[in-house]
Amino acid sequence: MIRAVKGTRDLLPPDTAVWNRVEQCAREVFRAYNYHEIRTPILEEEQLFARGVGADTDIVSKEMYAFEDRDGSRLVLRPENTASVIRAYIEHRLDQRPGVQKLYYIGPMFRRERPQKGRYRQFFQIGAEAIGSDSPFVDAEVIEMVSEMLTRTGLSGFTLLINSVGCQNCRPQFVEKLRAALQPIAAQLCTDCQRRAETNPLRVLDCKVPEDQALIGQLPSILDSLCEVCAPHFEHVRTYLTDRGIPFEVKPRLVRGLDYYMRTTFEVTHGDLGAQNSVLGGGRYDGLAESLGSNIHSPGIGFSIGEDRLVMTVAQSEAATLDxxxxxxxxxxxxxxxxxxxxxxxxxxxxxxxxxxxxxxxxxxxxxxxxxxxxxxxxxxxxxxxxxxxxxxxxxxxxxxxxxxxxxxxxxx
Ligand SMILES: [Zn+2]
Ligand SMILES: [Zn+2]
The missing domain is CATH 3.40.50.800 (Anticodon-binding domain)
Structure with a gap:
């Protein structure tokens, strides 16, 4: 008997009704915020993700489905979609269209992760990118939209975490501060952290190893190192969220270890999901278009929701659909x-x-x-x-x- 490939799965009725409802709900919210759908290919050039996600990330170095095509070119099944959307934005000169480009996508991504419960090698993401503005108003609008979307799909009891990771002017000083603080304690941390303390100290803050948490909690906070542009930007984001009654927690350890991420980052966690409890992650990436070879400065912010996990957490009892x-x-x-x-x-x-x-x-x-x-x-x-x-x-x-x-x-x- 031929079975579905390991790490992939068939979605069957009645579960597909939940998927459809979640997606329909997402589309309605996107529509209300004037986002429009973009559909990019599942196949992309390998280089796109080496540059757009980072060659030294686990996603690119260990988890990508990469292969040589018959003509010798290196292709991959996309492991995420932000890099593809930015590629399309540059390729089709969407920067010449009026206003902020607000694009959303819903579709499958592929990562060859170690199989574990609730994780799939073909998984689905609902995501969006707002490209062409560096205003904190856009950050707040994106965060408001995800919060609205999760609430409407029926997810309750989630926590919104936000942070600022600074910019190319203030972050390098923070990284040096962090490197210095890590030096005396690195030996007591996990092997990944020991390596990151040298190569990419920011990513130490991401460590999930329980034994490391107490020491990591004592490291300096990036929020004390924000420059005169980043500090008010973050202040504005928080004010706009408070204006709209959106509850959030500031979590200084919420960083993204890649150079083009800057200022606002955010994440949504949900208690029911245990250790792997993140439903959604996002952030501002003002330098991404440049790192993909564009000479047009295209500041943007985006997020992606793990749809498999979202579906798992929302109510599974769907009303009868047959009239x-x-x-x-x-x-x-x-x-x-x-x-x-x-x-x-x-x-x-x-x-x-x-x-x-x-x-x-x-x-x-x-x-x-x-x-x-x-x-x-x-x-x-x-x-x-x-x-x-x-x-x-x-x-x-x-x-x-x-x-x-x-x-x-x-x-x-
Ligand atoms: Zn800054
Ligand atoms: Zn660690």
Whole structure:
């Protein structure tokens, strides 16, 4: 038997209904904030991510699905989408379009991670990028939007963490301060931290090893090193969030160890997810377009939501989506049912017809399908133009006309 590739999975009904609802909800929120969809290819040149994510990150060095194409070019299955969106932005000169470019995407990403619960090698992200403004107002709007989106999908009890990682003017001094502070304690930290203390001290702050946390907690805070541009920027973001009643926590350890990240970073965590409890991460990346070879300064900010985890945490109990189940008695009634089903479906009512099933069997199936109503059609009903409509929940049965069916069932939608 051939099975799905390790680390990938099939999404089946009824779970797909939750996925669809989450995505529909996201699209509605994006629409309200004037974001528009971008669809970039799943295949990209390997170089894009070496430059756009960082060659020394785990994603690029260990987890990418990279291969040589038949013509010798190096391709990858995209491990994330920000680099692709910025590539498309540069390639199609979207900087020449008026206003801030607000783009969103929903789709699969690929990383060859060690298999663990709730982690997949093909996973889905819902994300967005706002490119062309360095205003803190845009940062606050993006953060407000993600908070709105998570709330509307039904996620409650999440925590929004924000921070500023400074800029190319103030961060290098902080990194030196950090390096100096790490020197006497590095030997007591995990092996990854020992290495990072030399190569990329900022990433020590990311360490999740429990034994390291006490020492890391005593390291200097980047917020004490922000320059005269970064400090007011962060102040503004916080003010705008407070204005709108969005609760947040400032977490100075929330950093991104790549050069083009600057100023605002944010993350959303949710208690139900345990140690791997981040649902969403984002940040400002004013230097990313330049690091991908653009000579146009294109400040931007974006985020991505791990859709697999979000779906896992929102309510799994979806309401029945089947409105009417039609059972029939005889061939003439089946033909009539076909026409009636078409007309109901045109009104957006979901219909299933139990073709050529005995009435008893059909009613059992209606029950199992979670239908709201069952409609029973026989020769008498057709001749009289009056149908029996059974409410599957209350088991009440009513004699209704064709018009009444549309009224009764259509109204709820
Ligand atoms: Zn700065
Ligand atoms: Zn560590």
């Amino acid at each position: 009417v189940f039609i059972a029939h008695l005889g061939e003439a009634a089946l033909r009539h049912a076909g026409i009636l089903a078409r007309d109901l479906r045109r009104e957006g009512i979901s219909v299933e017809v139990a073709a050529n099933l005995k009435l008893k069997r059909a009613m059992e199936l209606a029950n199992k399908a979670g239908a709201r109503y069952a409609l029973i059609l026989g020769d008498d009903e057709i001749a009289a133009g009056v149908y029996s409509l059974k409410d599957m929940k209350t088991t009440e049965q009513h004699r209704v006309t064709r018009e009444q069916i549309f009224d009764r069932i259509g109204n709820r939608n």
